[in-house]
Amino acid sequence: MKRDGFLDALSMRLGERGLLREPDDMTRYVADWAGDRLGMPLAVARPASTEEVVDTVRLCREHGVAMVPQGGHSGLVAGALPAAEGNELVISLERMNRIRAIDPINFTMTVDAGCILENVKQAAAEHECEFPLALGAQGSCQIGGNIATNAGGLNVLRYGMMRQLVLGLEVVLPDGRLWNGMTELHKDNRGYPLKQLFLGSEGTLGIVTGAVLKLSPRATQARTALLGLPSLEAVIELYGLARRDCCDLLSAFELIPRRCIELAMEATSSLSDPLEEPYPWYVLMEVTASGPLDLGAMLEHLLEQGMARELVLDGALASSEGQSAHLWQFRESMLEGQRRRGEHLRTDISIPISAIPVFVDAASHMVMEASPECEIIAYGHVGDGNLHFNILPPPTMPEADKRHHLHELETHLFEVVDGHDGSISAEHGIGRTKQSAYLERLSPVERELAEGIKALFDPEGLMNPGRILPPRD
Numbered sequence: 001m002k003r004d005g006f007l008d009a010l011s012m013r014l015g016e017r018g019l020l021r022e023p024d025d026m027t028r029y030v031a032d033w034a035g036d037r038l039g040m041p042l043a044v045a046r047p048a049s050t051e052e053v054v055d056t057v058r059l060c061r062e063h064g065v066a067m068v069p070q071g072g073h074s075g076l077v078a079g080a081l082p083a084a085e086g087n088e089l090v091i092s093l094e095r096m097n098r099i100r101a102i103d104p105i106n107f108t109m110t111v112d113a114g115c116i117l118e119n120v121k122q123a124a125a126e127h128e129c130e131f132p133l134a135l136g137a138q139g140s141c142q143i144g145g146n147i148a149t150n151a152g153g154l155n156v157l158r159y160g161m162m163r164q165l166v167l168g169l170e171v172v173l174p175d176g177r178l179w180n181g182m183t184e185l186h187k188d189n190r191g192y193p194l195k196q197l198f199l200g201s202e203g204t205l206g207i208v209t210g211a212v213l214k215l216s217p218r219a220t221q222a223r224t225a226l227l228g229l230p231s232l233e234a235v236i237e238l239y240g241l242a243r244r245d246c247c248d249l250l251s252a253f254e255l256i257p258r259r260c261i262e263l264a265m266e267a268t269s270s271l272s273d274p275l276e277e278p279y280p281w282y283v284l285m286e287v288t289a290s291g292p293l294d295l296g297a298m299l300e301h302l303l304e305q306g307m308a309r310e311l312v313l314d315g316a317l318a319s320s321e322g323q324s325a326h327l328w329q330f331r332e333s334m335l336e337g338q339r340r341r342g343e344h345l346r347t348d349i350s351i352p353i354s355a356i357p358v359f360v361d362a363a364s365h366m367v368m369e370a371s372p373e374c375e376i377i378a379y380g381h382v383g384d385g386n387l388h389f390n391i392l393p394p395p396t397m398p399e400a401d402k403r404h405h406l407h408e409l410e411t412h413l414f415e416v417v418d419g420h421d422g423s424i425s426a427e428h429g430i431g432r433t434k435q436s437a438y439l440e441r442l443s444p445v446e447r448e449l450a451e452g453i454k455a456l457f458d459p460e461g462l463m464n465p466g467r468i469l470p471p472r473d
Contacts, residue, residue, distance in 0.1 A: 002063065003042065006059065007021060007043055009059055010043070010045060010059055013059070014046065014048075014055075017046065017048075018045065018048065018052065019043055019044070020044040026041060026043070029041060029044050029082070029090050030082060031073065031081070032075045032078065032081060033073065033076060036078050036433075038078060038081045038432075039084035039085065040082060040086050041086065041088055042086060042089050043089055044091075045091045045092065046092050046095050047091065047095065048096060050172070050178065050210065053093075053207055053209050054178055056089075056091060057091075057172050057176045060462060061174065061175055061176055061460065061462060064460070065462065066083075066087060066461075067089050067091055067463055067464065068080060068089065068203070068464055069148065069463075069464060070092045070093070070145075071092075071093060071113075071114070071141060071143075071148070072094075072137065072142040075428075075431065076348070076428045076431075077429050077430060077433045078431045079149070079203070079430070079468075080145070080202075080431075080464075081432075088465075092114075093112070093114035094114050096115075096209065097114045097115050097116065098115070099111050099112075099115060099119075099120070100112065102123065102124070102129070104128065106186075107214065107215040107216065107217075108214060109124060109212070110168075110211070110212050111210065112209065112210055113142065113143055113144030113207075113208045113211060115142060116140065116142055117131075117135065117137075117138040117141050120213070121138065125218055129215040130216045130217065131213055131215055132155045132165070132251075133155065133162060133165060134153045135151060136153075143211055143213070144208045146162050147162055147169070148198070148199075148201060148202050148203045148208060149200065149427075149428070149429045150427070150429070151427060152381070152386060154252050154254065154331075154381065155252060156381060156386070157250060157253060157381065157384055158248060158249075158250065159216065159251075162199060163199045163200065164214075166199060166211055166212070166214065167183060167184060167186065167212040167213070168183040168184060168185075168211065168212035169181045169182065169198055169199075169212075170208070171198055171207065171208050171209065172209055173205075173206045174205070174457060174462055174463040179194070179206070181195050182210060182211075184212050197457075201468075202429050202430065202431060202464065203463065203464040203467070204454060204463055204465075204467055204468055205453070205457040205458060206457060206463065207463075219251075219288035220289070221289055221290075221295055222251075222287070222288040222289075222321075222324060223286065223288075223295040223296055223317070224317070224323075225284075225285050225286075225318070225327075226282060226283070226315065226316045226327045226330065227282060227303070227306070227312050228275050228278075228279030228281075228314040229280070229281045229311060229312060230279070230310070230311075231281065231357075232255075232281060232356065232360055233357045234310075234312075235357075236354065237311055238306050239253055239353065239383065242285060242302055245302050245305070246298060246299075246302065249287045249288065249298070250285070251288045252284065252286040253285045253382045254285070255281065255282075255283065255356075255378075255387075256281070256379050257282070257377065258278055258280055258281070259375070259377055260337070261273070261282060261330060261334070262337075263333075263338055263341075263377075264330045264332075264333035264337055265333075266337050266340070267333045267340060271330060274316050274330065275315070276314065277314065279314065283382070284327060284328070284330065284331055300317075303315060303317075334379070338377065338392075341392055343393065343399065343402045344390055344391060344392045345390055345392075345409060345410055345413075346390055347388060347390060347391075348386070348388060348425055348426050349417050349422055350423040351387060351420055351422040352420070352421065352422070353384075353385045355422075356385065358420070359416065360378050360387070363376075363389055363416045363417075364378075366412055366413065366416055367391060367409060367412075370408075370412060371394065371405065371409060373394035373396070373397075374392060374393055374394060376389070376391055376392075377391070377392065386426040386427060387426075389413065391409055391413075414437055424441070425438070429468075430468045431467050432466065432467060435469075435470065438468070450469060451469060
């Protein structure tokens with residue numbers, strides 16, 4: 001009766017479109033991109049305005065109902081999935097998708113948190129601006145989720161993570177109060193930077209309802225190259241050259257092993273081998289600029305140096321937007337190729353850039369010692385040290401055994417990460433799936449501070465409980 005009374009009150013406030021209560025209507029809200037499922041929510045609230053979010057949160061607090069803020073279902077650590085107990089209200093921001101304002105002189109855009117990233121990028125382009133966050137899920141992920149997870153992606157090398165792309169925030173706090181920090185200032189040094197607490201907090205401190213985003217001038221030209229290299233050491237040496245020669249015009253420098261090229265061709269029939277011969281490692285790099293710069297000459301000079309030092313063995317240079325998109329298709333399709341292989345270990349680790357070859361060698365040795373029939377797929381964003389060191393289990397292993405086996409390998413892999421002063425999460429966050437590993441690595445001081453922040457913002461523990469930190473007893 002208490003539950004029905006709460007839902008009836010919520011339905012009166014949000015209207016028929018604003019609250020889903022039937023299990024069949026809620027199925028799309030219980031799975032993320034990885035296909036993980038935990039349970040069915042108590043209901044799904046779909047507020048259409050900041051005021052409706054405020055009212056929803058206040059009702060939840062009044063009735064003691066746990067809340068799960070949710071964006072575009074593209075997470076990978078079960079941070080926005082409802083718990084199995086069926087006692088959590090999913091709060092979806094999908095109806096809050098309005099672009100509030102664009103200022104092409106101040107290079108800012110003010111948006112609702114439910115705006116889809118791709119729509120934001122298109123709106124910026126219409127004003128000769130660019131919002132540089134680039135993700136494989138940009139057709140479905142939402143700005144609020146990007147903020148809550150401090151999203152990274154392909155252009156972190158040049159533009160930084162979401163933390164560097166947000167100027168102001170509007171947040172509904174766990175007690176229903178609204179914090180308006182929607183500043184459009186590029187420089188603001190007044191006291192503690194409160195917005196930074198919400199960036200990467202995974203919805204545990206409040207619900208982001210709006211944001212002021214920092215734009216950049218739209219690039220008028222780009223040059224893309226897919227290069228074949230003999231070794232991981234050569235990749236890192238070439239990155240050093242590229243970073244110096246291309247400076248801040250270098251926007252992407254992606255590491256792709258040969259196996260990922262094969263997976264991409266398996267997933268997308270229109271792709272064929274990009275170079276005349278196969279190579280152990282590939283680099284997909286891009287330089288972009290606005291204004292009268294000769295990017296072609298810059299890239300050709302870099303490749304001449306790379307070939308003279310026998311770092312680059314072959315390469316394909318795009319001379320049009322279509323050719324560039326074709327090269328990027330390898331990076332996008334290799335993810336689908338992995339997904340088709342079924343259950344596998346997905347990791348998201350960060351390593352000092354110069355230590356990448358040594359780390360990959362040590363981690364590969366560990367996996368082969370423990371499980372020689374596994375297949376290793378290591379790729380990622382070289383320019384920010386973010387590797388996805390993924391492991392495919394032995395194809396003959398029973399399905400029931402794969403998850404436990406991969407978890408054991410992950411535990412040992414994280415120990416190798418620790419040995420190289422790395423991080424177990426570069427951009428995906430902690431959520432539920434990485435919570436144990438995260439807590440094991442927290443110092444007493446760090447844990448006390450983290451728990452203190454959570455207790456200050458959410459003393460009743462109703463906002464996305466059990467994510468990042470365990471729920472309080």
